[in-house]
Amino acid sequence: MQETASVQRGAQARVAHQLRARITQGNLMPGAVLSESALAQEFGVSRTPIREALKQLQTEGMVVIKPRVGTFVSAPSRLEINELFEVKEILEGAAARLFAARGNIPELELLRENVRRSDEAVAAGDLDRFVALVHEYHDLIITGAGNSKLTQHYRTLMNQLLYSRFVHMSLRRSGRAPQSDHEHQSILQAIEARDGVTAERLMRDHVRASQQALMDVLNFDGAEHRLSGPTSPAP
Amino acid sequence: MQETASVQRGAQARVAHQLRARITQGNLMPGAVLSESALAQEFGVSRTPIREALKQLQTEGMVVIKPRVGTFVSAPSRLEINELFEVKEILEGAAARLFAARGNIPELELLRENVRRSDEAVAAGDLDRFVALVHEYHDLIITGAGNSKLTQHYRTLMNQLLYSRFVHMSLRRSGRAPQSDHEHQSILQAIEARDGVTAERLMRDHVRASQQALMDVLNFDGAEHRLSGPTSPAP
DNA sequence: TTGACACATCTTGCATGCATCATTAGCCTC
DNA sequence: GAGGCTAATGATGCATGCAAGATGTGTCAA
Known part of the structure; x- marks a missing residue:
């Protein structure tokens, strides 16, 4: 699809x-x-x-x-964004759990590499690079779950959320990058330990935290007009 | 949608x-x-x-x-069916948890009524009626979660699964109706007790059990030809 | 000045026709 | 007789034209 x-x-x-x-x-x-x-x-x-x-x-x-x-x-309205994040939390949490259960799959090494590079990017203050790595990280988690239908629904969900734009806004303006990177590390550790329950819990916390950060940014901005800007510039 | x-x-x-x-x-x-x-x-x-x-x-x-x-x-291939059931388990389990957290919503009384009627249908051996009630039950669980996006994705998933057909096959041929009805009762009780964790666990067990029943029926039938029948009758 | 109404305009919804490609039946060759 | 090639056939992919509905504007009346 x-x-x-x-x-x-x-x-x-x-x-x-x-x-x-x-x-x-x-x-x-x-x-x-x-x-x-x-x-x-x-x-x-x-x-x-x-x-x-x-x-x-x-x-x-x-x-x-x-x-x-x-x-x-x-x-999407504020309500819809929250609903979509709730589904994201569900799907991604489950993906982390499934990933952990699969043990040493190729995606695991890719995930380690991703976290390494994310550490570097954050340390270097290279936010654009970190944003790209965040996308890769979540994509690896989903594909690492080994369920193509889950991947399909997740991708559709991310499109509905216009997630690319949001993660950009959120990470660039909330100063949450180091915290986010740290959470990625913790989730990776749980997966490496094959602790699916912890991986799921941490991932759900992580999604909620990023949701909260985005909502803070939106509220701070006044924001609604920034989401659904006018079709054409005012005359 | x-x-x-x-x-x-x-x-x-x-x-x-x-x-x-x-x-x-x-x-x-x-x-x-x-x-x-x-x-x-x-x-x-x-x-x-x-x-x-x-x-x-x-x-x-x-x-x-x-x-x-x-x-x-x-x-859908056997693998795809299993993948879809895995997603079903995730979504429906989460829905049960969210439902339980919402307490006394209108859907709760509808769910009670549904279980009452299901008991009657099973007792009367009216499988067609029970199948219809099963659909209503799962629909109530999803809508009772109060997340329209979750509902959307769930509906799409059920369409992909051709679930209507499967639940029909499965319930009619596996003799699982009484067991299924009993599981519906248990989930309802957990929701009534506002025990989201238990509701989620029971729902996931329930989905897995129905999946297993379907797989048994498919295997017993030889079945692949029954799923993807020939386009036109043999000459 | 404000309100309603009619009309012009622009949009999509659908019908139709042609071009293109996959398929298959038949024929030719080996 | 078997295998490969060719041409007919039937399908979809796309272009185009017309019709119907929605929106905005201008006018007129209160």
């Missing part, structure tokens, strides 16, 4: 992949309007593949199609 | 809803081919809304579209 190989896969798949990237990377703000004809012109295809791509993104929860009105980038 | 109000919602939504129903209710066997033109003729619309509906079902995981070849009802 996730786009892996994207070479020569038809216009519709290309468009969907591109739009997903733009939304998660923040090039398209929540609330922004996605005009079929404009996208068709931009991508050099007709409206049909654009429509199909938008439909797909809708069922993935990244855009909302108002019939006869238009398509808009999802602007 | 789930079709709730389906009146006058455009051809595409109608078609998607219809096809979902046919697949989950078993009118369309896994592996069956869904021809765009045939469906277009049957529904009295053009291929366009059919295509969009199929695309949507694909991202929901209920059908597989082979480019330039055709669309087929998903035929």
